[in-house]
Amino acid sequence: MTRHYNFCAGPAALPTAVLERAQREMLDYQGRGLSVMEMSHRSSEYVAIAERAEADLRELLAVPDNYRVLFTQGGATQQFAAVPMNLLGRGGRANFIETGIWGNKAIKEARHLFGSAHIAASSAENGHVEAPQQADIALSDDAAYLHVTPNETIGGLALDFVPVARRGDGVEVPLVADLSSTILSEPLDVSRFGVIYAGAQKNIGPAGLVLVIVRDDLLDQAVSEMPSLFSYRQLAEAGSMINTPATYSWYLAGLVFDWLKRDVGGLEAMAEINDRKAAKLYEAIDRSDFYSNPIAVRNRSKMNVPFVLADSALDNAFLEEAEAAGLLNLKGHRSVGGMRASLYNAVPESAVDALVAFMGDFEKRRG
Numbered sequence: 360m361t362r363h364y365n366f367c368a369g370p371a372a373l374p375t376a377v378l379e380r381a382q383r384e385m386l387d388y389q390g391r392g393l394s395v396m397e398m399s400h401r402s403s404e405y406v407a408i409a410e411r412a413e414a415d416l417r418e419l420l421a422v423p424d425n426y427r428v429l430f431t432q433g434g435a436t437q438q439f440a441a442v443p444m445n446l447l448g449r450g451g452r453a454n455f456i457e458t459g460i461w462g463n464k465a466i467k468e469a470r471h472l473f474g475s476a477h478i479a480a481s482s483a484e485n486g487h488v489e490a491p492q493q494a495d496i497a498l499s500d501d502a503a504y505l506h507v508t509p510n511e512t513i514g515g516l517a518l519d520f521v522p523v524a525r526r527g528d529g530v531e532v533p534l535v536a537d538l539s540s541t542i543l544s545e546p547l548d549v550s551r552f553g554v555i556y557a558g559a560q561k562n563i564g565p566a567g568l569v570l571v572i573v574r575d576d577l578l579d580q581a582v583s584e585m586p587s588l589f590s591y592r593q594l595a596e597a598g599s600m601i602n603t604p605a606t607y608s609w610y611l612a613g614l615v616f617d618w619l620k621r622d623v624g625g626l627e628a629m630a631e632i633n634d635r636k637a638a639k640l641y642e643a644i645d646r647s648d649f650y651s652n653p654i655a656v657r658n659r660s661k662m663n664v665p666f667v668l669a670d671s672a673l674d675n676a677f678l679e680e681a682e683a684a685g686l687l688n689l690k691g692h693r694s695v696g697g698m699r700a701s702l703y704n705a706v707p708e709s710a711v712d713a714l715v716a717f718m719g720d721f722e723k724r725r726g
């Protein structure tokens with residue numbers, strides 16, 4: 360059996376140790392005589408799995424006690440709608456820092472549901488290659504919250520600071536972050552945020568699960584009419600089990616949290632590895648005239664590294680030869696083309712070494 364190196368942006372690589380453990384536990388979970396997939400979500404075995412996953416996540420991210428952790432569904436995309444529905448019940452307007460394709464989808468959804476959204480800062484003018492800074496942020500007077508996409512997974516643009524969301528009248532409003540592609544890649548000060556959400560299929564586990572971390576006081580700001588499954592309050596009160604949750608994805612996420620704690624040694628250790636991985640790849644890109652990355656250095660994403668070849672006629676050859684060399688899913692997003700290497704937690708440093716070696720070799724032969 361060979362496991363290739365997988366640079367997919369999502370659903371993404373999972374740690375081999377996690378898959379092996381899932382395999383060992385597949386048919387007979389810890390002597391219970393059945394698979395986790397076949398368990399009632401109300402059973403004591405399953406509730407223990409779910410609670411352990413939450414406890415480990417809280418420990419990894421040092422989530423303060425006044426935050427609820429929800430394990431919900433519908434993708435990060437559902438949160439584009441759920442966030443405004445949960446936070447705009449007392450009026451006011453959703454504000455956004457616009458940095459690329461995912462943030463734009465969130466803006467579109469807020470506009471669709473509530474008629475308007477205010478762009479407090481944007482990198483649209485520079486083609487999303489350099490992100491706004493704190494001084495560029497101008498909230499509307501009626502801002503209810505500020506939504507950011509700290510890492511734009513498609514463009515490879517990352518904010519290099521955690522914004523302070525202060526209106527002209529001095530009131531600080533909650534910061535909401537779509538952390539789908541960076542959560543758990545480095546330590547995070549959760550207390551800076553009102554709501555954090557992340558689709559699981561990048562850095563957490565299999566698709567089908569979305570993590571929401573929400574501050575207690577924001578459970579009371581929802582619009583009066585919305586589907587129960589969108590309601591942070593109802594999800595929190597039901598322990599994320601209003602209905603059947605994504606039980607197997609939740610369990611797998613728990614195995615990933617356990618791997619991060621025990622095998623990796625926590626998020627500081629993870630961040631060191633991720634820093635090294637990204638530095639190696641950007642160095643390889645920068646020292647060549649054949650490969651390039653358009654993003655301002657301070658905004659380069661450590662998780663998603665887009666790059667183009669000097670001659671795009673070689674794109675297909677690059678991808679085919681990479682795949683033959685066991686380097687999978689390097690094709691850029693269909694909307695931008697070129698290449699993209701996603702370097703999530705489960706992508707080992709040896710994968711980056713192999714990619715850098717392949718790139719050097721390809722350039723020598725074809726450049």
Ligand SMILES: *Cc1c(COP(=O)(O)O)cnc(C)c1O
Nearest residue numbers: 434435436461512537539540558
């Ligand atoms: C992948 C991604 C999404 C979309 O996630 P779905 O789970 O497919 O809805 C949203 N935001 C960001 C930043 C992403 O990387």
